[in-house]
Amino acid sequence: MKMAKRIENLPPYLFVEISRKIAEKKAKGENVISFGIGDPDIPTPPHIIDRLCQAAHDPANHRYPQAAGLPELRKAIAEWYKRRFDVSLDADNEVLPLIGSKEGLAHIALCFIDPDDIALVPDPAYPPYSMGTILAGGTPYYMPLTEKNNFLPDLNAIPFHALKRAKLLWLNYPNNPTGAIADLDFFNQAVKFAQQHDLAICHDAPYTEVAFDDYQPVSFMQAEGAKQVAVEFHSLSKSYNMTGWRIGMVVGNAEMVSALKRVKSNLDSGIPQAIQYAAIEALTASQDCIQQHNAIYQRRRDLVIDMLNSIGLQAKSPKAALYVWAKVPEGYTSVSFADELLEKVGVVVTPGIGYGKSGDGYVRLSLTIPDAGLVKGLSRLAEWHKTRARPAIKKIT
Numbered sequence: 017m018k019m020a021k022r023i024e025n026l027p028p029y030l031f032v033e034i035s036r037k038i039a040e041k042k043a044k045g046e047n048v049i050s051f052g053i054g055d056p057d058i059p060t061p062p063h064i065i066d067r068l069c070q071a072a073h074d075p076a077n078h079r080y081p082q083a084a085g086l087p088e089l090r091k092a093i094a095e096w097y098k099r100r101f102d103v104s105l106d107a108d109n110e111v112l113p114l115i116g117s118k119e120g121l122a123h124i125a126l127c128f129i130d131p132d133d134i135a136l137v138p139d140p141a142y143p144p145y146s147m148g149t150i151l152a153g154g155t156p157y158y159m160p161l162t163e164k165n166n167f168l169p170d171l172n173a174i175p176f177h178a179l180k181r182a183k184l185l186w187l188n189y190p191n192n193p194t195g196a197i198a199d200l201d202f203f204n205q206a207v208k209f210a211q212q213h214d215l216a217i218c219h220d221a222p223y224t225e226v227a228f229d230d231y232q233p234v235s236f237m238q239a240e241g242a243k244q245v246a247v248e249f250h251s252l253s254k255s256y257n258m259t260g261w262r263i264g265m266v267v268g269n270a271e272m273v274s275a276l277k278r279v280k281s282n283l284d285s286g287i288p289q290a291i292q293y294a295a296i297e298a299l300t301a302s303q304d305c306i307q308q309h310n311a312i313y314q315r316r317r318d319l320v321i322d323m324l325n326s327i328g329l330q331a332k333s334p335k336a337a338l339y340v341w342a343k344v345p346e347g348y349t350s351v352s353f354a355d356e357l358l359e360k361v362g363v364v365v366t367p368g369i370g371y372g373k374s375g376d377g378y379v380r381l382s383l384t385i386p387d388a389g390l391v392k393g394l395s396r397l398a399e400w401h402k403t404r405a406r407p408a409i410k411k412i413t
């Protein structure tokens with residue numbers, strides 16, 4: 017059997033490796049507390065589930081769905097964008113529902129990237145931006161996100177040789193894994209940059225509804241001229257705790273949306289219709305649940321930040337998204353620190369290097385852990401700090 021070369025270039029997905037380590041510990045009877053994956057622990061609100069169950073009983077929803085999604089869902093998405101961001105979208109040509117945003121994020125590379133093409137990808141970043149590029153035969157050019165630059169890419173630092181071959185520019189705010197945010201000024205600059213260099217922009221925005229301290233994230237589609245060069249990926253996963261149902265969307269530039277629809281209609285058979293009805297309910301019913309969830313995450317964020325700072329780990333309090341991005345203590349890499357926490361106190365954090373080279377030196381803690389586990393996990397971190405045996409610190413070699 018001979019596998020394709022593209023498989024050799026593809027590292028195993030970050031969380032697969034972490035899940036394997038957790039399973040190993042659990043098999044030994046050890047109790048592990050995970051601040052790993054960003055998967056909301058709070059259930060999907062009941063009104064959304066009720067609509068899903070009702071739709072599941074309707075035989076009309078037992079058949080193949082339409083590739084472009086239900087017209088009612090596209091309309092609900094367009095109206096939600098209008099209410100939430102004052103962005104007008106044509107529901108037929110500028111909106112496409114997705115089987116969760118991840119598949120769209122990965123598949124859009126097939127619309128733009130030929131062998132030898134480049135996609136400009138933030139480092140650190142959610143892995144599908146670069147993996148989609150690699151699977152399409154292209155090459156990611158990594159734009160470092162540094163604390164000095166508030167975890168925004170320095171677009172003017174991208175060298176000409178990379179820009180010449182670049183077709184796509186990836187952005188993601190509120191950001192995973194750093195928790196950073198961007199304002200409309202930055203998005204306006206990015207649109208101008210894309211126009212100057214003939215780039216298409218993919219903005220990934222699943223966390224615009226997870227925000228704290230009265231901060232309201234903006235949409236990339238609010239930037240001047242955004243629709244000429246960009247699409248925005250969004251998702252119901254984090255806004256409504258619907259990761260398990262797999263539903264998201266892409267909106268914006270009609271040509272880009274149409275190209276992705278063409279690829280997808282050849283690859284998948286759409287989103288189960290009962291789930292599309294649940295999504296319509298989520299987008300059109302009362303949005304009170306969002307504030308309720310955010311109050312929970314904000315309280316957890318404060319507990320995590322207080323504990324990290326009290327044990328000498330530097331981490332800024334994020335204004336949005338589900339993550340705390342903490343610096344590892346001196347003498348550790350992100351992997352050696354994550355390994356030590358797992359080995360010594362049974363706490364899982366995600367090593368920053370899993371999101372790219374510039375993520376080394378950091379670990380990510382997700383706030384999607386039930387309160388009791390979170391408190392226990394934090395007290396284990398305090399325990400690690402107390403019993404930290406100086407000679408055991410692994411030096412970087």
Ligand SMILES: Cc1ncc(COP(=O)(O)O)c(C=O)c1O
Binds near residue numbers: 118
């Ligand atoms: C930045 C980012 N984009 C996209 C996704 C995927 O979301 P979905 O569940 O819609 O596939 C995630 C999930 O963690 C994410 O962090």
